[in-house]
Amino acid sequence: MSLLAVEGLSIAFGGLRALDGVSFSVEPGEVFAIIGPNGAGKTTLFNLIGGLYRAHSGMVRLAGADLTRLLPHERAARGLARTFQNLQIFFRMRVVENVMVGRHLAERRRLWAELLGLPSVAHENRESRTRALELLAFVGLAERALEPAANLPYGALKRLEIARALAAEPKLLLLDEPAAGCNPVETEEIDAVIKTIAAQGVTVVLVEHDMRLVMRVSDRVLVLDQGRVLALGPPAQVRTDPRVIEAYLGRLGRERAHAG
Amino acid sequence: MGANGRRKLALLAALLAVLVALPWLFPSAFHLRVAALVWINAIAALGLALLMGLAGQVSLGHAGFMGIGAYATALGPKHLGLDPLLSLLGGIVAAGLLALLVGRPILRLKGHYLAVATLGLGILVHLVIVSEVPITGGPDGVQLPRLELLGWRLAGPGTWYAITGASLLLAVWLALNLEDSATGRALRALHDSEIAAAVVGVDVARHKLLVFVVAAVYAAFAGGLFALFNRFVTPDVAGFLRSIELVTMVVIGGMGSIAGAVVGAALLTVLPQALTLFHEYEHAVLGLLIILFMVFLRQGIVPGLAALVRGRFRSPA
Numbered sequence: 027m028s029l030l031a032v033e034g035l036s037i038a039f040g041g042l043r044a045l046d047g048v049s050f051s052v053e054p055g056e057v058f059a060i061i062g063p064n065g066a067g068k069t070t071l072f073n074l075i076g077g078l079y080r081a082h083s084g085m086v087r088l089a090g091a092d093l094t095r096l097l098p099h100e101r102a103a104r105g106l107a108r109t110f111q112n113l114q115i116f117f118r119m120r121v122v123e124n125v126m127v128g129r130h131l132a133e134r135r136r137l138w139a140e141l142l143g144l145p146s147v148a149h150e151n152r153e154s155r156t157r158a159l160e161l162l163a164f165v166g167l168a169e170r171a172l173e174p175a176a177n178l179p180y181g182a183l184k185r186l187e188i189a190r191a192l193a194a195e196p197k198l199l200l201l202d203e204p205a206a207g208c209n210p211v212e213t214e215e216i217d218a219v220i221k222t223i224a225a226q227g228v229t230v231v232l233v234e235h236d237m238r239l240v241m242r243v244s245d246r247v248l249v250l251d252q253g254r255v256l257a258l259g260p261p262a263q264v265r266t267d268p269r270v271i272e273a274y275l276g277r278l279g280r281e282r283a284h285a286g
Numbered sequence: 287m288g289a290n291g292r293r294k295l296a297l298l299a300a301l302l303a304v305l306v307a308l309p310w311l312f313p314s315a316f317h318l319r320v321a322a323l324v325w326i327n328a329i330a331a332l333g334l335a336l337l338m339g340l341a342g343q344v345s346l347g348h349a350g351f352m353g354i355g356a357y358a359t360a361l362g363p364k365h366l367g368l369d370p371l372l373s374l375l376g377g378i379v380a381a382g383l384l385a386l387l388v389g390r391p392i393l394r395l396k397g398h399y400l401a402v403a404t405l406g407l408g409i410l411v412h413l414v415i416v417s418e419v420p421i422t423g424g425p426d427g428v429q430l431p432r433l434e435l436l437g438w439r440l441a442g443p444g445t446w447y448a449i450t451g452a453s454l455l456l457a458v459w460l461a462l463n464l465e466d467s468a469t470g471r472a473l474r475a476l477h478d479s480e481i482a483a484a485v486v487g488v489d490v491a492r493h494k495l496l497v498f499v500v501a502a503v504y505a506a507f508a509g510g511l512f513a514l515f516n517r518f519v520t521p522d523v524a525g526f527l528r529s530i531e532l533v534t535m536v537v538i539g540g541m542g543s544i545a546g547a548v549v550g551a552a553l554l555t556v557l558p559q560a561l562t563l564f565h566e567y568e569h570a571v572l573g574l575l576i577i578l579f580m581v582f583l584r585q586g587i588v589p590g591l592a593a594l595v596r597g598r599f600r601s602p603a
Contacts, residue, residue, distance in 0.1 A: 076485055078481065078485075097484070098481070098484040098485050099484045099485070099487050099488055099489050099490065101485075102484070102485055102486055102487035103487055106485075107485065107486065108485050110481075110482070114479040114481055114482035115478070115479070115482070116474065116475045116477075116478040116479060116482065116483075117478055118474060118477065118478055118542065119471070119474055119475065119478070123471060123474075124475075126471055127471050127472065127474075127475040127483065127486055127488070128486045129468075130468065130471075130472055130475075130483075130486050130487045130488050131486070131487035133468035134468075135467070135468045135469050135472075137469060137496065140463060140464055140467035140468070140469050140470070141460045141463055141464055142460070142463060143294075143459075143462075143463035143466075143467075147463070147467050147468075148291070150467075150468060151290075151466065151467070151468075154468070190482075190486065191485075191486070193486070194486050194487060
C-alpha cells in the first residue's frame with residue numbers, strides 16, 4: 027500500500043483553477059520531489075495535503091486513512107509533518123524550545139499536573155529537551171540550542187524547521203523548498219539531511235526549485251504545470267521529457283525570442 | 287534541576303522576601319491595606335498575562351470575571367446562606383464555565399475583533415450587576431459579613447495582608463509551572479504562529495480556550511478575595527475601567543513576563559494613592575507616567591529593565 031495517495035485533487039481560487047484533478051501516490055521510504063514553474067500549484071498542493079486549505083474535490087489518504095476532512099492538527103496526529111517555504115518559526119522561543127514544541131503529540135499533557143509542577147512534568151520536560159537536542163545536533167544546530175530563535179540566520183532557520191518537524195516523529199515529511207535562499211554549502215547540508223531522514227525510513231515529499239538538489243536526492247519526480255500533472259517518473263527520465271523541457275525552457279525561450 | 291527550575295525558585299524566593307519584608311518597612315494599617323490590594327490585583331493581572339503574554343490573545347472584558355467572583359462571594363451568603371468561601375469557589379466555577387461557553391465562539395476571532403468581543407462580554411456582566419437591583423443591590427453595591435474560619439474571625443489589615451500575599455504566591459507558582467510545561471510551550475508557540483503550532487499537532491482552538499478559562503479563574507479568585515477583604519462590593523469591580531486597568535498592568539509590567547504582571551499591578555495600584563498629592567491633576571499625572579513608561583520601556587518594565595541590565599554587563603561603561 028502506498029503511504030500517501032492523492033486522488034483527483036482540485037481547488038480553485040476565485041475562478042482560477044490552482045489544482046485540477048491531481049493524482050499520484052508515494053511509496054513508503056521514498057524521496058518524492060514535486061517541481062514545476064512558478065505558479066504551477068506546488069505550495070497549494072502542500073497546503074491541501076497538510077489541511078491548510080480545503081479541497082473542492084478529491085481525496086488525500088495517508089497509510090490508507092482518509093485525511094480529506096481532517097484539520098491540520100488532526101493530520102499531524104496521523105503522522106504528517108511539514109516545513110514552510112516562508113518560515114513559520116516560534117521567534118519568541120529559544121531554538122531548543124521550538125523543537126520541543128514539535129514533540130507536542132508525544133508529550134503527556136494533564137493540566138492539573140502541569141499547574142502543580144508534578145515530578146512527572148519535569149520528567150516529561152527533560153525527555154523532550156533531550157530528544158530536541160539530539161535533533162538539533164542532527165541538523166547541525168546543537169551549539170545554538172539556547173539562543174532565541176530570532177538570532178539564527180535564514181539557512182539555520184530552515185534546518186530548525188526540519189528538526190521541529192522530525193520531532194513529531196512523522197511517517198511523512200513534507201519539505202517546502204528546503205534549500206530556498208540557502209548558499210551552496212547550506213544546500214549540500216540540507217541534501218545530506220534529507221538523505222539521512224529517508225535512510226531512517228521517513229518518507230519525504232519535497233517541493234524544490236534547486237534542480238541539482240532534486241536530481242541528487244529524489245527517487246521519483248512529479249512535474250506540475252498549471253495545476254495539472256505534466257510528468258511523473260525517475261529524475262533521469264523526467265529531465266529528458268520533452269514536455270517538461272517545453273514547460274520550463276521552451277516557453278521561456280519562445281518568449282525571449284518574441285521579446286528580442 | 288534545570289535552568290527553568292532554578293529561575294522559578296529564584297522568582298518565588300524574591301517574591302517571598304518582598305512579602306515578608308514589606309510589613310517591616312511599612313507597618314501602618316493603611317500601607318498594609320494598599321499592599322493587600324496590590325496582591326489581589328496582581329492575581330487578576332497574572333491570569334491576564336497568561337492569556338495575553340503567553341498565548342497572545344487579548345481580553346478587554348476581564349473585570350467581568352472579577353465581578354463574577356466578587357458578587358458570587360458577596361451574594362452566596364446573603365441570599366442562599368452559603369459559606370463565603372464556598373461561595374467564592376462557586377464564583378470561580380461560574381466564571382470558568384462562562385469563559386468555556388463564551389470562549390469557544392469568540393476565540394475564533396483575532397486581534398481587534400477579539401478585543402471588541404471580550405469588551406462586549408465585560409460590559410454585559412457589568413450591565414447585569416447594575417440592573418439586577420433586587421439580587422445584586424445595583425449601583426449601591428452589597429455588604430459582606432465578616433469572614434470566620436473555624437471560629438476564628440479573619441479581620442485586620444495584617445491578617446488580610448498575609449492571606450492575599452499567600453494567595454499571590456500560590457498564583458505565581460501555578461503560573462510559573464504552567465509556563466514551563468508542554469501546554470505552556472504550545473501556548474507560546476501558537477502566539478508566534480498558529481499555523482506552525484497546528485501542523486505539529488497543537489489543537490489551537492482548544493489551547494486558546496484553555497488559557498482563557500485559566501485567566502477567567504484567576505480573575506474570579508481575585509474578585510472573590512477582594513470582596514472578602516473589602517467587605518463591600520460595587521459594580522465598579524466589573525467595570526470597563528477596571529478591565530482597562532488590568533490590561534494596562536499587564537502591558538506596562540511586560541507582557542511575556544509573570545514578574546511583570548506583579549510589578550504592573552503594584553505600580554497601577556500604588557501610584558494613584560501616591561499621586562493624591564497632585565490633587566486634581568492626579569489622573570493627568572498618572573496618564574503621563576503611563577505614556578512615559580511605554581515610550582521608554584516599550585517591552586514593559588521587567589523585560590525592559592532586564593535588557594538594560596544585560597546590556598550594561600556586556601559593555602561596561
